[in-house]
Amino acid sequence: MVRLRAVGEHGREDKNTSKTFCINDNIDVLIEILKRLDDKSIGVAACVCRLWCALTRNDALWEHLCFRQLSPPPEGVRTVVAALGGYRRLYTVCVKPVLTRLRKMKSGGEMWTRHEVELSLSLFCVDYYERLFLAGGGGGGGRIAGDAPPSSLMFLCKAVNV
Numbered sequence: 001m002v003r004l005r006a007v008g009e010h011g012r013e014d015k016n017t018s019k020t021f022c023i024n025d026n027i028d029v030l031i032e033i034l035k036r037l038d039d040k041s042i043g044v045a046a047c048v049c050r051l052w053c054a055l056t057r058n059d060a061l062w063e064h065l066c067f068r069q070l071s072p073p074p075e076g077v078r079t080v081v082a083a084l085g086g087y088r089r090l091y092t093v094c095v096k097p098v099l100t101r102l103r104k105m106k107s108g109g110e111m112w113t114r115h116e117v118e119l120s121l122s123l124f125c126v127d128y129y130e131r132l133f134l135a136g137g138g139g140g141g142g143r144i145a146g147d148a149p150p151s152s153l154m155f156l157c158k159a160v161n162v
Contacts, residue, residue: 024051031055035064039096062087066095074117081121084128094124 023030046056066087067073081090098120
């Protein structure tokens with residue numbers, strides 16, 4: 001609970017115009033604040049109360065976090081990402097590892113190139129389909145007993161020293 005007080009003409013607090021403001025009363029302000037946090041801070045905010053926990057599960061918040069480095073976000077991505085598990089999963093599986101590597105390589109918070117975005121989304125799709133089809137989940141695409149496990153394309157996530 002934050003108590004706001006108006007300051008009068010002479011720099012003194014006007015006790016008659018004291019107002020109380022609770023951050024949980026205005027969801028839009030709270031969402032705007034959460035949009036400016038990093039992933040770890042969003043995780044901490046989820047532990048504050050049930051309302052904040054519900055807000056941190058909002059896919060729009062994670063979409064903003066995923067595409068914070070881009071302007072504007074690519075078109076047609078939302079439906080693909082939603083079908084593959086949502087923006088929170090996209091962030092944890094692909095965007096965060098790529099950002100971690102980029103921070104090690106670059107000193108500043110530069111914008112992503114189109115190729116970096118496409119690579120991240122491609123790896124997200126590869127991870128999803130490998131989990132779905134190679135683990136035997138759906139579509140009859142699982143392994144048959146006795147078959148050798150196919151090689152994974154997730155080696156692309158690891159940095160290569162050329």
